[in-house]
Amino acid sequence: MTLEASPASGGGTxxxxxxxxxxxxxxxESIEHALxxxxxxxxxxxxxxxxxxxxWTQLAVAxxxxxxIRPLAGWLALPGTGLRRLDRAVMAIYGAWLNLLPRLCSEPCGVCR
Incomplete structure (x- = not known):
C-alpha cells in the first residue's frame, strides 16, 4: 500500500x-532535544x-x-602528529575535535586530511 504525497511536499509516493x-x-529527535x-x-x-x-583550596586545584595540567597533557600528547607549535598549542588548550582540525591548523597536514 502506498500513500500519495501531497503536491506541497514535492509530489511522488x-x-x-x-x-x-x-x-x-x-x-x-524531539526526545533527544528534550533530554x-x-x-x-x-x-x-x-x-x-x-x-x-x-x-579556596578546591577552587585553586580546579x-x-x-x-x-590539561593543556600541558595535551601538549605532551601531540608531538608525533606533525602539527606546528601554534597548532599544537591551540589543540592542547581547546581540545582535539576532529571535525575542527582543518580549521585549526594553519597548514594542511597528515592529521587534518
Whole structure:
C-alpha cells in the first residue's frame, strides 16, 4: 500500500514504512532535544548549592587542573602528529575535535586530511 504525497511536499509516493520511519526519527529527535535541555538545566540548578560549599583550596586545584595540567597533557600528547607549535598549542588548550582540525591548523597536514 502506498500513500500519495501531497503536491506541497514535492509530489511522488512514499510507502507506509518510510512515513513511519520518518515520524519515528522525528519523535526520537524531539526526545533527544528534550533530554539535552534537561541535562543543561539540571546542573545549573545544582551549581548554587555546590558553590556554597566550595573552598579556596578546591577552587585553586580546579583552576590548576583546567588551566595548566590539561593543556600541558595535551601538549605532551601531540608531538608525533606533525602539527606546528601554534597548532599544537591551540589543540592542547581547546581540545582535539576532529571535525575542527582543518580549521585549526594553519597548514594542511597528515592529521587534518
Amino acid at each position: 512514499e510507502t507506509q514504512s518510510h512515513v513511519f520511519h520518518r515520524r519515528l526519527h522525528d519523535f526520537s 539535552t535541555a534537561l541535562l543543561l538545566v539540571a546542573p545549573g540548578r545544582a551549581l548554587p548549592r555546590l558553590f556554597a560549599d566550595l573552598t 583552576l590548576l587542573l583546567l588551566l595548566i
